[in-house]
Structure formats: C-alpha cells, structure tokens
Amino acid sequence: MSEPVSTPSSNKGSRPQDIDPAASRHQARRLAAAAEPPWLHAEVARRMAERLPFIKLQPARVLDAAPALGASAELLRQAYPGAEMLWHEADPALAERAARARPQGWWQKLRGASSGRVDALPARPEVELLWSNMALHAGADLPALLAGWQASLAVGGFVMFSCLGPDSFRELRPLYTRRGWGRPAPDWWDMHDVGDLVLKAGFADPVMDQERLTLTWASPQALLADLRALGGNLAPARFAGLRGGVWRQQLLAELETLRDADGRLALTVELVYGHAFKAAPRLTVAAQTEVSVDAMRAQLRKARPGA
16 A cells, blocks of 8 residues: 555556455565554454344354454454354465464364364355455455355355445555556455445345545654555555665655645545345246156156056
C-alpha cells in the first residue's frame, strides 16, 4: 500500500484487481512474524460476528479459512460454543503461526497434531459454516478459492467472508499518479463482481454489503506504520524496484496534502461483506428423453409380481 515489497513478476496483470502472487507470499511471511494480527482485521471480525445472530443455522462444524491474520477464533467460539472448530491456512508461514496460536489439549500434544487443522481444501467431512475474514482480496485466483470453499460446505451450510473493496486508499491514487510512482495498491474486486463470482462458484442466495470507513492519523509517519501493519503493495503495476530514503521523504511530504478540515490525515477503507448458502444440487431434466422398448419391457416385468 505504501512501499514496494519485491520486484514485480513479469506478469503485470491484465486487470486492476489483479495482485502479484510473489508479493503476496512475501507479505504473508512478514505478517506471520508480527506480534498481533492486523488491527483493522480485528475490527472487521467484530463487525462480521455481529451479523451471525441473523442466521438461524447453528453449525456443528465451523471452518475458519485464513485464521492467522483474521483475529476471529475467540469470536467464533463465543458464537458457537458447542461446535467443532477447524481451520485452514494455505500459506506455510501463516499456517505455522495459526498452529502456534491454537490451544491444544494433552491428547493433541501427545499425538503431535495441530488442533483442528485442515491441511487442504475441500474439507472432508464438510462443514456447516466456512468463515473467512479479510483474506479474499489477497487471493490470486478467486474462482478457484471460492470453488474450494463451496466444495467444503455441507448442503444447507453457509459461507461468511469480508475483504477490502476498490475504494480502499483511493486518496493515494492521484498522489502516486502525479509523481509517476505506479499504483499504490490493487483496485480489488467490486462488491457486485464478488457476488457474481460467488454465484458462479455454485453458492445460492448471496447477500453482499459494503461500508466505508474514514481513518485518520496525526502524522504521515503514523499513517505509514499502520499501513505497513496491514500489509504491502500487491499491485503488479507498482513501481518496479526498491525505494530509498529520498523517496520516503518525498512520500511523507505528499501525504501532508491529505489533511482534512480538522488537520488530520485521512484515508478511506472500503469493506465488502458477503454470505451465501450451499443449496442441494438441482437435477437436470432433458427436454426429450429416449427409452428403448426392450428397457420398458424389462421395467414392466420387474413391476409384476412373480415375473
């Protein structure tokens, strides 16, 4: 979001929503070593959990997808104290962090097992709730990710997720364009586009929602520190190289132009929320069916007693 984290790959991405997978892996390793999950993720998890009472289904098995940075484990345990809690992390560094954070009983420790870990999706047996907080926007292949979620759900179960929307940090775009600094961040997926992808993945009755937060800081240094705690610039079209101290001073000066009427530096964050259900598969009925006479006779003989 503020500084490049690695040299972009040769695949620049054909859409503004695309991300650089190498940069995403780099940021995952860095954030996995942080003392706490990102501060914004914890707030979004709390807001997501407030929506759970509106869904009457009481899941027996809950899967937290990407829990290492999602700050959701305790909220899910409070919402469903009797449910079996599972988790999945695709990135090895984040999986190691999640395993350390999970409480283990003596039996799991004796067996050397990570409590509730699902090594790969789709989960088997299926779960009734798949929860993912602030991870979807960092997925390089959303259709494949959503397909794995859909296949992990039992019929009648539901998915609930949140992610960044395209208006996030929009104030940085004209600033970066003016200085020729490339893109400050991906545009991420629009709420309606995410809803379309959810439908294409086979979910039913998706409900999409979004809200915008205005975050403010007293200084550009504090702003950059908080953005770094959230991650880094995953845009393939970001500046191709490393920045130096001169550039940082230029950036700090440019950020001063973001002060609002109260003298605070202001940035917008757009949050996208969604939930959807997994319906029973529909039987397809052909417009015309052909049955041989021999097959019909065989069925009639089976139906007659003593045939």
